[in-house]
Amino acid sequence: MIGAASGTIAAINGQTPSGCNSIVQRHKTTSISLINRKLQNVQDATSLSTVITIVLILALEMVVDPNRDPDAANIHLAGLRNIIGLRGGYDGLPMSLVQWIIFQDFSYAVIHRTFPRFPIIPRKSPLSGAKYRAISKRVNLELGSLSSEILSSRYVPLLDPTQVDAYTELSIVIAFRESCIGDQSELELVETDYFDTIWLRAQHSLISFSSSNMFRQDSDVQNICRIVVPMFVVQTQLITYRHSPAAESLKDQFLEVIASLDLQKLWEHFHELMVWAFMFVCHSCREQAWRERFLLEVAKGGQGRMKWEWQEVRKLLLGFFFVDRLHGKDFRKMCEEVRLLDSPVKAEM
Structure with missing residues (x-):
């Protein structure tokens, strides 16, 4: 925990994830040794x-550095899954x-382009009618x-219909979370x-959908969303480490x-999607060269279609x-x- 806290503080203070490596490695070896001793009995x-x-x-x-020891995360994931299985599932663990x-x-x-290792979390019991109506009003x-x-x-x-369902659910949860900012006094644990x-x-x-793409022929729109929506999830969940290995x-x-x-056809028919997608990928880029490349594509693709006033772009992104x-x-x-x-793009044309 000390290592995690140290790494997080270092990241907040401006160090890159790789720069935090030396801080956390000092604590990791000791922690693994303690865990190995604990694994000697089930309790x-x-x-x-x-x-x-x-x-x-x-x-x-x-x-911090998933490429330094590619097998380490795999070993920890497998061990953690076994422990969750021995516990009988996620029951008894805090939702956080x-x-x-x-x-x-x-x-x-995402990093290794595999299917999820852990089982999907079971659905929670529906909220009571009164709670659901009150929350729905606020969320809507x-x-x-x-x-x-x-x-x-x-x-x-x-x-894909499965992704329409997933996108709808993401949208509802985002709206719920944003509606709670600054006003959580009446929230109950069962609701969150x-x-x-x-x-x-x-x-x-x-x-799961992204990992199975080789077995399908998706539309160009779905292929873009297949990458950028998970990127949004990464950026929303892991805001401290914006340029994470998963985002990369x-x-x-x-x-x-x-x-x-x-791309020319996509810009012609779906320029809103393309602006959102390229800007989100740009937001995730660590290297300035990639950022400039993506922004230039946005400028070229959106030329004549956008005025690039912030309120106009913000409304597009929220869509x-x-x-x-x-x-x-x-x-x-x-x-x-x-x-x-x-302006230079217009001049070239």
Whole structure:
């Protein structure tokens, strides 16, 4: 835990994930030694403290440097899954811990392009009628235009039905969470757990779908969303480490996808989708060269279709997946950069 805290503080203070490596490695060896001793009997092996320690070590492996020891995360995931099995499932674990377990599985699957290792979390019992109506009223007000474009009649026919369900659930959970900002006094644990479970089930659907893409022939729109929606999930869940290895892997997968697409045709027919997708990938890029390349593509593709005023772009982004509170600052900066790039693009034409 000390290692995790040290690494997180270092990241917040501006160090890159790889720069945190020396800090956390000092604590990891001791922790693994203690865990190995605990694994000698079932009671200690399945204790909450053991689960938490393994999750933290796994998080450090996944976030700090997953390529330094590729087998380490795999070993920790397998061991953690066995322990969860011995416990009889996720029951008895705090939802915040379950979220981290599922997210590490999600990140590993993204980086290594595999299926999820952990079983999908069971649905929670429905909320009571009165609770659900009260929350629905608040959520519907918050939804507004959130995801209204990607879930519109224009896009839904181009999406896989399982992903339409997942995108709808993500949208509802985002709206619920944003509606709770600054006003959590009346929230109950059963309510937050209910929506967190929906979020985790949607995550499982996203990565399972992405990993099975070789067996399907998806539309170009779905191929783009297959990469960028999980990227949104990574950026929303792992906001401290914006340039995480999972985000980097998704950037590489995005490059592979667009290499096989007719980008000119997509810009012509779905420029809103393309602006959102390229800006989100740009947001995830660590290297300035990639950022400039993606922004130039946005400027070229959006030329004549966008004025690049922030309110216009913000409205477009909200039609897909975007949280102003988390992403707005950098996206607004990108909007200004694209506006500057737009003039030379016009001059070339």
